[in-house]
Amino acid sequence: MSHAPRGDAANTVSTPMRGPGPCPSQKLSGGSGRPPTAVVTGASSGIGAAVAHRLSAEGWRLVLNGRDTARLRDVAVRTRASHFPADLNVPGIEQRLTRFALDQSGSVDLLVAGAGVGWAGDFVNMPPSALTEVIETDLLATLRLVQQVVPHMVEQGRGRIVLIGSVAGVVGVRGEAVYSAAKAAVNTFGDALRYELRGTGVGLSHVVPGVVDTPFFERRGAAYPRSRPRPVPPERVADAVWTAVSRGKDEIYVPGWLRLPARVHGAAPAVFRRLASVFG
Known part of the structure; x- marks a missing residue:
């Protein structure tokens, strides 16, 4: 059921209305x-x-990173981007990617940390190699790259980090225990780092998708099993990323109604668990 997004789809979405004053691109480029x-x-x-x-x-x-060299090159051609094909789990690769980006353009004004993998099934049956890959890719690789990029942003006095999370990291999802744990850690890391960055000119956004129609489910080893909620197209998440960047939002759920179960989970966890045992 999953498919890669069409190359022309994201170019058809509407641009948010801008008020008076510098546009987001001007602010993040320092007005240069x-x-x-x-x-x-x-x-x-x-x-x-x-x-x-x-x-x-x-x-x-743009400077694009991904593990699939052929697909990454295709996206780079369509978006007129530089590309750096690499597995972010390779030791030291985050330093090489950051240096590549700085050499290409002289600055990094935005990092969208979207690399991630999943694994579906009972935790007790999860192979150790899969456990390590999920934690390494979804959590540690993201933290290592952010640690490389943030000092450059702080030095230039501007920038934004966008962490792509998951609703699984907010409420926990059955059959995705380690993925949920990794995304929960990303969520808390983002909150803590946001406090550290206050006053530096560098912002941090957490975009929290639910089910998205991408190759993720095929690659995790199990198709999405439910008819509802229906998967949203990845362009919806891209819209949310743009809203986070252009309006300086700290957190955005995709779709927006996912904020409700997240609030119930936080305010009344016992009630949430009873409901999840019936409907989840």
């Missing part, structure tokens, strides 16, 4: 007149590819 630069990971397909198309349509300069 040059296009700001975004690094997007996981850009070879799915959410990352949709984000690349959306940012390209908004006039951004």
Whole structure:
């Protein structure tokens, strides 16, 4: 059921209305007149590819990362981007990617951390190699890359980090225990880092998708089993990323109604667990 996003779909979405004052691109480029630069990971397909198309349509300069060299090159051609094919789990690769981006454009104004993998099934049956891959890719690789990029943003006095999370990291999802744990850690990491960055000119956004129609489910080893909620197209998440960047939002759920179960989980966890045992 999953499919990679079409290359032309993200270019058809409408641009949010802008009020008076500098546009987001001008603010993030420091008013230099040059296009700001975004690094997007996981850009070879799915959410990352949709984000690349959306940012390209908004006039951004892009440096794209992904593990699938052929697909990444195709996205890069369509978005007029530089590309750095690599597995972010390789030791030291986050330093090489950051240096590549700085060499290409002189600055990194936005990082969209979208690389991620999943695994479906009971935790007790999860192979140790899969457990390690999920934690390494979804959590540690993201933290290592953010740690490389943030000092450059702080030094230039501007920038934004966008972490692509998951509703699984907010409420926990049966059959995805380790993925839920990794995304929960990303969520809490984002909150803590946001406090550290206050006053530096660098912002941090957490975009929280639910079920998205991408190759993710095929790659995790199990198709999405439910008829509802229906998967949303990855362009919806790309829209949310753009809203986070253009309006400086700390957190956005996709679709928006997912904020309700998240609030119930936080305010009345016992009630949420009873409901989840029936409906989840």
